[in-house]
Amino acid sequence: MAGVLDALASYVTSMLAEMAKEEVAMLIGVSDGIKDLSIKLGDLKNFLADVDRRNITDDSVRGWVGELKRAMYLATDIVDLCHLKAMEQGQTKDRGCLNPLLFCMRNPLHAHDIGTRIKLLNQNLDDICKRGSSFNFIKLEAYQDQKTTRSPATDRKTNSLIERSGVVGEKIEEDTRALVEVLTREAVGDKSGRLIVVAIVGIGGIGKTTLGKKVFNDEAIEGKFTKKIWLSITQDFTDVELLSTTITAIGADLPGGGGAQDKALLVDALKNSIKDKKFFLVLDDLWDVDAWNKHLMTPFSYGGPGSRVLITTRHDTVARSMKAFHPYHHVDKLAPQDAWSLLKKQVLTGEENEPEVDMLEDIGLQIIAKCDGLPLAVKVMGGLLCKKEKTRRDWQDVLNDDMWIG
Structure with missing residues (x-):
């Protein structure tokens, strides 16, 4: 069974594709190596469905x-x-430097270590590809279509609609109420007109986006702001694309009938569309502050009093650079029972089969323990279990799968 490995492959190829775009990766000469890793792992991932479909048990395979x-x-x-080295750099006085590969520029030993690891891994993947060709694996059509029509950056884009099956537990309700209270609170005594920024911080897969969606769609938010804008910030945006997307999200018309490519025209149009309006802006999955500092901050500074910005990010350093309201809201891992509720929502097809799923709770709790309280990991396991029979044997197979990390 290759389900868990397939989920891991999706994560790794997505992260490598993002890292390959890093400017510093190009400067230290590892960008091409990272791109090669991403492409090779993506190609190899296409074979995993065939491995699973054919249920090959041959020892060599x-x-x-x-x-x-x-x-x-x-x-x-x-x-x-x-990312570890970047976070270590974030603890120094130079907190404005957020690039995950920036430490390589400062320490040639690290740059050499990263480059050597990438080179060896690429050679290893070449050998794996050659060996794999002898098994005549098939790239299933669905996977090939996905490869040609979607990209990791596209997969990472979010929208403001909330998936009800992904919301569980009282904790997220408490967190939503707390954040809504901060965002709608009038800044008494603050005559500076400073735009207040609130940050949701947490590791990947912890549920930052889900919490952000809960806040964005809360009734109290709806009644307090003239404009609500949800922006998913990926690292492959251009200034024209970002500004155009933002203007459209506000509900305004693009200049030049939508064909304007001039940044100055778009910035002016964005300023006019938000001027004097009390807005609530969500910047989801913010990895650095370039999108805000270079493109959005100036036009949004023309918004009305009481406007708010909510960011979701993996790094405290991003929240600090955005001058976010302190303390930042850190998202906690799911408690075991909440994780079990989330897993049940993913695998239930109707109330009629709830009793048979409840009979598997002991195995389910062991599976989610391996997910370490991460909602994304629980959802991945839920998607995998949906394809299995609701029997102890099938769930036990998932639990005992030797593809689990660690």
Whole structure:
């Protein structure tokens, strides 16, 4: 079974694609290597569905899958090392530097280490590809279509609609109420007109976007602001695309009949569309402050008094650079029972099969324990279990799958 490995492959290829666009990655000469990793892992991922569909048990094939699994772990090590070093740099006085690969510029030993790891892993993946060709795996049509029509950056884009099956527990309700209270509170005594920024901070997959959607759609928010704007910030935007998307999200007309490519015209149009209006802006999945500082801050400064910005980000350093209201809201992991409720919502097809799912709660709790309280991981497991029979044997197979990380 390759389900867990497939989920891991999706995560790794997405993160590598984002890192390959980093300006510093290009400067230190590892951008091409990271791109190669992303492409190779993406291509190999296409074979996993066929491995699962054919239920191959041949030892040589299982060995090949094991090699691929270890290669993906090495890729996650590279991603994690870059972000770890970046976070360490964030603890220094130079807090404005947020690029995950910036530490390489400051420490040639780190740059050499990262470059060597990437080179060796690419060579390893070349060998894995060659071995895989001997098994004549098929790239299933659905996976090939997905590869040609979607990109990791597209997959990462979010919208303001909330998936009801992804909301569980009283904790998210409490967090929503607390954030709404902060966002709608009048800033007594503050005559500076300063735009108040509120930050939701947490690791990937912890539920920052879901909480942001809950806040965005809250009735109290609806009645307090003239304009509500949801922007999903990916790292591959251009200034024209970002400004055009923002103007459209506000509900205004684009200059030049929608064909304007001049940044100055778009900035002016954005300013006019928001001028003197009390707005609530959400910037989801903010990795650095470039989108805000370089493109959005100036036109949004013309908004009306009482306007608010809510950001979701993985890094405290981004919240600090945005001068967010302190303390930042850190999202906690799911409690076991809330995680079980979330898993149930993912696998239930109707109330009539709830009793049979409840009979599997003991195995389900062991599965979600391996998810470490991360809602995204629980949802991935829910999607995997949906494809299985609701039997102890099938759920036990998922629990005992040797593809689990660690």
